Amino acid sequence: MNYQTPALRRALAADYAIGLMSAPARRRFEQLLLDDAALRAELANWQESLASLTDGLPEHPLPERVWHGITTRVEPQTLHLPEKRPFWNWLRATAAACSLVALVFLGSLYNRDDARYEATLLSADAQPALKVEAHEDYLQIEPLTLAAVGPDRSLELWAIPADGKPISLGVIPAGGKGKVELNDAQKVLIGKPIALAVSLEPKGGSSTGQPTGPVLYQGGLAAL
Numbered sequence: 001m002n003y004q005t006p007a008l009r010r011a012l013a014a015d016y017a018i019g020l021m022s023a024p025a026r027r028r029f030e031q032l033l034l035d036d037a038a039l040r041a042e043l044a045n046w047q048e049s050l051a052s053l054t055d056g057l058p059e060h061p062l063p064e065r066v067w068h069g070i071t072t073r074v075e076p077q078t079l080h081l082p083e084k085r086p087f088w089n090w091l092r093a094t095a096a097a098c099s100l101v102a103l104v105f106l107g108s109l110y111n112r113d114d115a116r117y118e119a120t121l122l123s124a125d126a127q128p129a130l131k132v133e134a135h136e137d138y139l140q141i142e143p144l145t146l147a148a149v150g151p152d153r154s155l156e157l158w159a160i161p162a163d164g165k166p167i168s169l170g171v172i173p174a175g176g177k178g179k180v181e182l183n184d185a186q187k188v189l190i191g192k193p194i195a196l197a198v199s200l201e202p203k204g205g206s207s208t209g210q211p212t213g214p215v216l217y218q219g220g221l222a223a224l
Helices: 006-018 023-034 037-054 064-074 087-111 184-190
Strands: 117-122 128-134 138-143 153-160 167-171 178-181 195-202 215-220
Touching: 006 023, 006 037, 006 117, 006 215, 023 037, 117 195, 128 195, 128 215, 153 184, 167 178, 167 184
Parallel strands: none
Antiparallel strands: 117 128, 117 215, 128 138, 138 178, 153 167, 153 195, 195 215
16 A cells, blocks of 8 residues: 555544544554654644544533423323233233334344444545445445536445555445445455545446546545
8 A cells, every 4th residue: 555645644644533443554554653754743733633622612501491391201200000900901011012022123133234344535635525334235325525426427436455456346326325235255355454445437437447537535444
């Protein structure tokens, strides 16, 4: 990987400052910092910019009516039941318990699809442009400040492994929002230390298997 590329250096410094890097990636980046004064300055700029986000905010006390509304909603209410419950009450309680078990089971299935890796891709001027979440079988793409693309063009997402040769992950949906399905080889690739890049390509993506247009956005993929 060419660590002298300005956009990549900004992206790596941003990911390190924000805390998005995996442990191996952080160690590699810290080794680069030892001998690269310009990279240390880039990181310092990011850390200084992010520090302002942690400044304390002035307190704004809530009106009494708001606290009263919260109290009336959370205080336990007394429920009076007869000592002997009829059969239909028991049946309703059983049905409610079964529904609760079903919801817990479905929730556990849903949680299996949580994102495993994440990347924030930056533009050449270090502006966050695209968010990528890697799930087990697909990538979820969310635009942040994405530039408009003509109808005869497509944005193509590339993985940049350690050898530096781009591997296509697919064409980003129109408008920058949607899913990109992963094949088996791409799933294996996502689990390795890689960077992501987005190039501007002809409609439908590159026909050569390599980027043919300019690289618009870059960023490191980090484990969550």
